Amino acid sequence: MSALRHTGMPISQLVTRARAGDGDAWRELVDRHNAVVWAVVRAHRLREADADDVVQNTWIALAQHIAGLRRPDRLPAWLATTARRECLRVLRGSRREVLADTVEITEDPPEFHACGEPLLWEALRQLPQRCRELLSLFVHAPDLTYVQVARALGIKVDSIRRTRGRCLDQLRHKLAVMGGDPR
Structure with a gap:
């Protein structure tokens, strides 16, 4: 250690x-x-x-x-x-x-995220890539500032809060449609 x-x-x-x-x-x-x-x-x-x-x-x-x-x-x-x-x-x-094999898409959440909330991970997988990137950074690197997140993702600092809100709204909506708890 x-x-x-x-x-x-x-x-x-x-x-x-x-x-x-x-x-x-x-x-x-x-x-x-x-x-x-x-x-x-x-x-x-x-x-x-x-x-x-x-x-x-x-x-x-x-x-x-x-x-x-x-x-x-x-x-x-x-x-x-x-x-x-x-x-x-x-x-x-x-x-x-040109891939000879078909791409294997797993239905299970990554081991890192296995938390018993399969609907949440399915809803996350359905989000646009920009939302997945943004929400992942906020979850896995909560100490990053908005400026750092903006630089990492190549977007404007001013749009981080609005984009994050829209992404969370999309996630809540997908969860509700799937019969999950949108909280």
């Missing part, structure tokens, strides 16, 4: 220590922020192998660019933006591929 885990050390301090090669600081950064990366990746509905590659490439990108981070306190937004760009790169590349 990392010596730094759950210390509440500020992100900027962890980044400084990771830059210096502190393995415990790296593990703490990954432990704290891997959920942000996975939230972005899941929202893009990549194949499992591609999703794994995107997560790995996002962390590799951080290792390559950590020395140049100007605002270490904005690391979660940097990671989300990097993961989003990597997802889009993979999706652009996959358009050129």
